[in-house]
Amino acid sequence: MDKIQLTWKMDHGVPGCDTDSNSPLARAVSQLFKEGKPFSNLCMCFFKDISATLRWFGVFVQSTGDKAIYFPGFVKDFNQIQGFQGKNLKWNKSFAFDHISLEKDRLKWHLTSRESKDHLGRPGT
Numbered sequence: 001m002d003k004i005q006l007t008w009k010m011d012h013g014v015p016g017c018d019t020d021s022n023s024p025l026a027r028a029v030s031q032l033f034k035e036g037k038p039f040s041n042l043c044m045c046f047f048k049d050i051s052a053t054l055r056w057f058g059v060f061v062q063s064t065g066d067k068a069i070y071f072p073g074f075v076k077d078f079n080q081i082q083g084f085q086g087k088n089l090k091w092n093k094s095f096a097f098d099h100i101s102l103e104k105d106r107l108k109w110h111l112t113s114r115e116s117k118d119h120l121g122r123p124g125t
Helices: 024-033
Strands: 039-048 054-063 068-072 081-084 088-094 098-104 107-114 119-124
Touching: 024 039, 024 054, 024 068, 024 098, 088 119
Parallel strands: none
Antiparallel strands: 039 054, 054 068, 068 098, 081 088, 098 107, 107 119
């Protein structure tokens, strides 16, 4: 089987190799490599925690259809989601959350599960 390996070298952070397929960068590029969904821009974002350790904030990509997509830097997988509209519960369901998409018109957004199996939302921004 052929393998594509993405290598990115940074001057910051702990030395080593992040081989986690759940990292935000791996999830963002899987849209390209596994699903054939290209993007025009990619921006990796980090922050320093209270111990000054560099951590993932997430990865933003701009799809070729001009959606802005954010892949958060999770420590653990999310498998349940609740959503409220005001004080009213709108969603409470099992949901393997992967990313948030801001639509091209920038007026609507939605949540997408792993492997794009499910979508939630389209509320106004």
